[in-house]
Structures are given as structure tokens and as C-alpha cells.
Amino acid sequence: MNEAVISVHELTKRFGDFTAVDRISFEVFRGEIFGFLGANGAGKTTAMRMLCGLSRPTSGCGRVAGCDIVRQSEEIKRHIGYMSQRFSLYDDLTVRENIRLFAGIYGLSRRETGTRSDDLLRRLDFASEGNTLVGALPLGWKQKLAFSIATLHRPEVVFLDEPTGGVDPLTRRQFWEMIYEAAAGGTTLFVTTHYMDEAEYCSRVSIMVDGRIRALDTPAHLKQQYATRSIDELFRLLARGAQRSE
Amino acid sequence: MKSNFTSFVRKETLHILRDRRTMLIVLLIPVVLMVLFGFAISTEVNEVRIAVVAPERTDGVREAVERIVRNDSFAFCGYITEDRIDPMLRTGRVDAVAVFAPDYDRRRLQAASGTPQPPLIQLILDASNVNTAGTAAAWLQGVLLGEASPQTLFETRMLFNPRMKSAFNFVPGIMGLIFILVCAMMTSVSIVREKESGTMEVLLVSPVRPFRIILAKMIPYFAISCIVLILILLLARYLLGVPMSGGVAGIFAMSLLYLVLSLALGLLVSTIARTQVAALLISAMVMLLPILMLSGMIFPIENLPRFFQWVSAVVPARWYIDAMRRMMIQGASMADVWVDGAVLLAMAGLLLGVSFRKFNDKLE
Structure with a gap:
């Protein structure tokens, strides 16, 4: 369980004078559902793009699914799934x-x-x-299909960028069941979301404010540590201190 | 790696086949344009209605009128009196009136024997359409005087397009327009559509190289364009009777070069435009307008103001249309149009380089 599938150290991305992501470090372990939270403009998307090999970090380093995010950015793409x-x-x-x-893109025979x-269609x-x-x-249905297709090539890590936006609560529930199932099968899930109740389902969550990770732990620990009743309350507490907005 | 490329090409082909309406438009537009320009819109002079004023209907007059009647391009409207000339022209019942001098026969003989004469026939034409009037006047002179006319000082011969068919001239223009439409406009819209819908993101996170994504997009459009090219050439040859005397191989080679150039242009537009609408607008403003105005398709480049003549040099269609005209109508070979070919090749290379570079930059 304690094998790190994603590990980053002091990862930074600057656009001119603007530091979108400011020296973040964390690890995500195999089979975890890692909630990556943050207000709009906090740097979530930029961080995620670096992890997917789409964008080169300005400084810092990291590995995703055994590949170096700077030197093996093309190699990473074979080992991850992505759904936006x-x-x-x-x-x-x-x-x-x-x-x-x-299937063709990922080179399946x-x-x-x-x-x-066939298997996918039967399961759904x-x-x-x-x-x-x-x-x-x-x-x-589309959303569930998209998730199934994103995991078709059995990736080690799946990045889900606000996967449940605009979906009704019942489908959201079913969607999370699929996520749990995938995690139980050893897939690591890296999820960004706007729904704070979804954050409660994650194994661990991190909260980004102004390009930095302000909190990172299991939902239960975080609530205890900050003495809040829900992740939603905690999120608002931390986000209130944000300097920048969208 | 090969399989992911073919699955991409298949996907793009499916996109196009599913979009029946666009597909139909792409194949129909060339046909409609060809038929329209070939038959309906023409700058040729047809059915010029002509009336004759002749004080004496002598043999000479009658012979001249007979020549008019027999000529398909003219419609003889009968003899009228002098005072009817103005009302007939003004009301548009005739296009031209030929007024024979009194004493026509005798003076014509004198002219034939070398005695200088004042004009024998006066032509009065409705010049509200300048082109038609000019052409009609020239033709009428020839017809009225007859082939054996002793007064003929010029011998005019129309080379390459002896019947002065305007369709010949339009075919290369249509080709210059259509390929930009199909290749540049459609590829740019299809690339931008993926950006808009978010599928491009998913493709970029996949192991497919961006270069292959783009290449796979171009292939089906290239194929469609080749079909359209064959269609146009067949129509031009067998429906309109364009001579194609320069050889089909050369025409094809030059056209393929132009297709590649158009695809590169489409890719460039896609890197600039963020939405499909923007891609369409840019294509229309930056590509269609110059082609219509500055390529020589409609207005001869020599007639443009000097400044626009310079501008027209950067419009790829100008070079392509020029080459096509010379190869299809004048019977020039590849070697004769090497300047056009070289310019197109340079432009294609430059555009491909710039657009691939820009496309890669955008990804960061």
C-alpha cells in the first residue's frame, strides 16, 4: 500500500513573474483516491498538467508511474488515463x-x-x-463511459479533472462507485472536484491556496486538526486567506 | 505506433462521413460552380438583338442582313426607320442598330477599288454593359462587312480559346477557390472543434504525438480534395470542353502542391482561432476575399492598381490560377510554368514550417 505512484518535490511553475505553482511537494500511493482541491486560479490545473507531461516545470522534480516528469514526459502518457x-x-x-x-491510441491489439x-459494455x-x-x-451514461474508456488501457494513475460537473446526484453517486471499484483494483485516482461532499469520499485530500498546498491529510484528520465539521467548512476557512482570485 | 495512427485516420474519416450535409456541400459546390460559370454566367456575347436602318434595301444590304440572320450570336429584329432608333434602344427592345449609308452598294465598290470613303455603316449600341457592347461592336463589324471584305485591314485570330468561351477562364479560378475552401477552411474548423469540445486535451494527454494528430486530420481532407479535383477536371474536359492541352500530369502535380499549401494554411488558422466561428471568419476574410479580388480569378491582375498588384503576389491562389490557366488553356507544360510552381513550393514550405511550429508552441 505504501508504494508511491506519484511523488513530487518542490514542483514550481512560473509564467513570467507569476508563480502559478509554488514549490509543492507530496506523494500519492497506489490504490489511493487523492482529492486535489483548490479554488479557481489556485494552480490546480497547472499542477495537473505538469503531472500529465503536458507542461514542463520551471523547477523541482517528480515522478509519475515510475517516469520522470521532466525527462520522460512522453513516456508518462502511456501509463496514465485522463478524463476532463x-x-x-x-x-x-x-x-x-x-x-x-x-484502444488504438494506446496500442491495444x-x-x-x-x-x-465487450467486457466494458457488459459491466456498464x-x-x-x-x-x-x-x-x-x-x-x-456518457460520463461513465468516458471513465471506462479512460481506464481501458489499465493505466496506473487516472487523472480526473472535475469529472462530475453538471451531473445529477444519483449519477454522481454511481460514478463514485466506479471510482471506488477502480481504486480497489489497485488503480490510483487523482481527482479534482468542486463538490466538497465528494472530497469526503477521498482517501486523502490536499487543499491548494495561491499556488501552495496549505493542507494535506485524510479528511478525518484534517477536520480534527482544524476543528471543522466538514471539508467544505475547512475549504472556506483556508480559501478566505487567498490573495489572488481568477 | 502505426495502429494508433490508422485508428486516427479512421476516426477523422468517420467524422467527415457522419457529417453528410457538409460532405454533400463539399462535393456539390464545385459542380454547381462549374455549371453556373460554365453556362449561366458568361461574358460572352449571345443573342445580341439588332435592328437595321437602310434607306434602300439593295443587294449589298440584303447580303449583310442575311449574314446577321445566319449568325447564332445575333437576333435580327427587322428593318426600322431612323426616328425609331432612339426609342427602340431606350426601351431595351434592341441592343444595337446598324445604319446603312444611302448608296451603300456603289460606295462599297468604290472603296474596294481604293477610293477613300466616309463611313458606310454606322453602329449604334446600348453600352450600359460596356463589355457586351464592346465585344458586340467588334463582332458586328466583322459580320456586316463579310469575310471577303476588301476593307479588312486587320486579321484577328483568337488563340487558345478561339470561341472566347468565358468558362475556360473560370475553371482555374474555381479550382483556386474550392481547394482553399475544402482544405483550409474545413481542416481549421475541424481542429478548432476539438479544442472547443475538450477532446483535444484528451488527445494531448494520450501517447499520440501532436504531429500525428494533425497529419491524421489532413489525410481525409486531402483525399476528398483529390476526389473534387478529379471531378472538376472531368467536368471541365467533358462538359465545358476545356482543352487541357498542357497535359493532365502537370495539372495534377501543380494541384497537389496547392492542396498541401491549403492544408498548411488551415493548420495555421487553427492555431490562431479559438472558436469554430472565428476559424470560419478568418478563413473567409483572410482567404476567400483575396482569392476573389486579388487572384486574377475575376479581375485581371494587370488591371489592379499598382499597390494591389504587389499585394496579390502573396496570394497563393494567384500563382496557382495563373499556372492552371496556362496549362489548361494555353497548353503550357510544367517547364513553362516553373515560376508559379517555385513560388507555390516556397509558400507551401514556409506555411508548413510556420504552422507546425506555432501548433507546437500552443501546446505548452
Whole structure:
């Protein structure tokens, strides 16, 4: 359990004079659901982009899924999955075509693609929807499908950027069940969210304010430490001190 | 790595095939334009209605009128009296009136024997359309005097396009326009659409190299353009009868070069535009307008003010259209249009370099 899948040390990103991410250090362990919280403009997205190999850090170092984020940024991409707040499948392709596309992108063989997509459709109860255009599916279904496709290549780490934005509470609940299931299977999940009740479901959460990590621990410990009743209350307490806004 | 590229090309092809309406438009526009410019819109002189004023209907007059009647381009509207000339022209019932001098036959013979004469026939034309009037006047002179006219001092011969078909001239112009439309506009919109919908983010986090994403996008549009190119060439050859005397191979080679250039232009637009609407607008303003105005498609470059002549040099369509005209109509070979080819090649190289570079910069 104590194997670090993500570890960063003094990670910093500057754009001109502006320090978007200011010397953050943390570790995320295998099978954890790591909640990465922060107000808009706190530097969450920038930090996440560096972890995904999309952006080079100005200074500091880190490893994701055994790859160095500076020197092996292309290699990282094979070991991670990504799903963004904006819906990330193609509406004008069918469910199966979307699956086949991403299977192709991650270099799965034809046979693997076949078995995994059948398996995926069965688990989601989608067997009859394989040839439906994704655009015709309800949002909740799309979101679940997007998550399943993001994990199709069995990545070690999955980055979820506000995955449940705009989804109804029931679907949100089902979505989190999928996340738990993935974590139980040994996948590490790195989640940003705006819903503070979701933060309570995480194994550990970090709260970023003005580019720095102000708090990092299990939800229970954090509430105890700051004597707050919920993560929501804690978040507002810390965010009140923020210097910069969007 | 190969499989992820082919799955990408397949995806892009599916996008295009699913979007039936756009697909149809892309294939229909060239056909409609060709037919429209080929038949409907023409600067040729057809059906010029002509009336004749002749004090005496002598044999000479009758022969001249007979030539008008037999000519397909003219419609003879009968003999009128002198006082009807103005009302007929003014009300638009005729386009031209030919007034024969009294004593026409005798004076014509004298002219033939070398005695200088005052004008024998007066032509009065409705010049509200300058081009038509000018062409009609020139034609009428020839027809009225007859081929054996002793007064013929000039012998005019129209080379390359002897029937002066305006369609010949439009075909290269249409090609210059269509390929920019299909390649540049459609690729830029399709790339920007992925940025807008957020799918580009997902692709960038995947192990696919950005270069391959772009290349995969270009391939289906390139294929469609090739189909359109073949379609246009077939229509031009068999429907409009454009000679293509310069050889199809050269025409193809030059067109492929132009396609690559258009794709690069589309990529460049996609790096600038943030929304699909912006991509469309930029394509329209930066590409379509100059092509229509400054490429020689409609207005001859030699007639432009000096300043715009200079500006037109950076419009790729100008060079392409020039090369196409010379190869399709004048029968020039690849070697004859090497300047156009070299300019297009340089432009394509430059655009590809700049746009790939810009595309990579944007990712950071």
C-alpha cells in the first residue's frame, strides 16, 4: 500500500513573474483516491498538467508511474488515463467506435480491444448500445463511459479533472462507485472536484491556496486538526486567506 | 505506433462521413460552380438583338442582313426607320442598330477599288454593359462587312480559346477557390472543434504525438480534395470542353502542391482561432476575399492598381490560377510554368514550417 505512484518535490511553475505553482511537494500511493482541491486560479490545473507531461516545470522534480516528469514526459502518457470536466468522447462516433479509437491510441491489439470492449459494455449494461452514437446518450451514461474508456488501457494513475460537473446526484453517486471499484483494483485516482461532499469520499485530500498546498491529510484528520465539521467548512476557512482570485 | 495512427485516420474519416450535409456541400459546390460559370454566367456575347436602318434595301444590304440572320450570336429584329432608333434602344427592345449609308452598294465598290470613303455603316449600341457592347461592336463589324471584305485591314485570330468561351477562364479560378475552401477552411474548423469540445486535451494527454494528430486530420481532407479535383477536371474536359492541352500530369502535380499549401494554411488558422466561428471568419476574410479580388480569378491582375498588384503576389491562389490557366488553356507544360510552381513550393514550405511550429508552441 505504501508504494508511491506519484511523488513530487518542490514542483514550481512560473509564467513570467507569476508563480502559478509554488514549490509543492507530496506523494500519492497506489490504490489511493487523492482529492486535489483548490479554488479557481489556485494552480490546480497547472499542477495537473505538469503531472500529465503536458507542461514542463520551471523547477523541482517528480515522478509519475515510475517516469520522470521532466525527462520522460512522453513516456508518462502511456501509463496514465485522463478524463476532463468537459465531456471528452466524440459525439458523432458510436460507443464502439469511441472505444476502438482509444484502444488504438494506446496500442491495444485487436483481440484485446475486442475482449475489453465487450467486457466494458457488459459491466456498464451497455451491451445493446454499442452502435448508438455517443451524442444520443444521457449525460450520466456518457460520463461513465468516458471513465471506462479512460481506464481501458489499465493505466496506473487516472487523472480526473472535475469529472462530475453538471451531473445529477444519483449519477454522481454511481460514478463514485466506479471510482471506488477502480481504486480497489489497485488503480490510483487523482481527482479534482468542486463538490466538497465528494472530497469526503477521498482517501486523502490536499487543499491548494495561491499556488501552495496549505493542507494535506485524510479528511478525518484534517477536520480534527482544524476543528471543522466538514471539508467544505475547512475549504472556506483556508480559501478566505487567498490573495489572488481568477 | 502505426495502429494508433490508422485508428486516427479512421476516426477523422468517420467524422467527415457522419457529417453528410457538409460532405454533400463539399462535393456539390464545385459542380454547381462549374455549371453556373460554365453556362449561366458568361461574358460572352449571345443573342445580341439588332435592328437595321437602310434607306434602300439593295443587294449589298440584303447580303449583310442575311449574314446577321445566319449568325447564332445575333437576333435580327427587322428593318426600322431612323426616328425609331432612339426609342427602340431606350426601351431595351434592341441592343444595337446598324445604319446603312444611302448608296451603300456603289460606295462599297468604290472603296474596294481604293477610293477613300466616309463611313458606310454606322453602329449604334446600348453600352450600359460596356463589355457586351464592346465585344458586340467588334463582332458586328466583322459580320456586316463579310469575310471577303476588301476593307479588312486587320486579321484577328483568337488563340487558345478561339470561341472566347468565358468558362475556360473560370475553371482555374474555381479550382483556386474550392481547394482553399475544402482544405483550409474545413481542416481549421475541424481542429478548432476539438479544442472547443475538450477532446483535444484528451488527445494531448494520450501517447499520440501532436504531429500525428494533425497529419491524421489532413489525410481525409486531402483525399476528398483529390476526389473534387478529379471531378472538376472531368467536368471541365467533358462538359465545358476545356482543352487541357498542357497535359493532365502537370495539372495534377501543380494541384497537389496547392492542396498541401491549403492544408498548411488551415493548420495555421487553427492555431490562431479559438472558436469554430472565428476559424470560419478568418478563413473567409483572410482567404476567400483575396482569392476573389486579388487572384486574377475575376479581375485581371494587370488591371489592379499598382499597390494591389504587389499585394496579390502573396496570394497563393494567384500563382496557382495563373499556372492552371496556362496549362489548361494555353497548353503550357510544367517547364513553362516553373515560376508559379517555385513560388507555390516556397509558400507551401514556409506555411508548413510556420504552422507546425506555432501548433507546437500552443501546446505548452
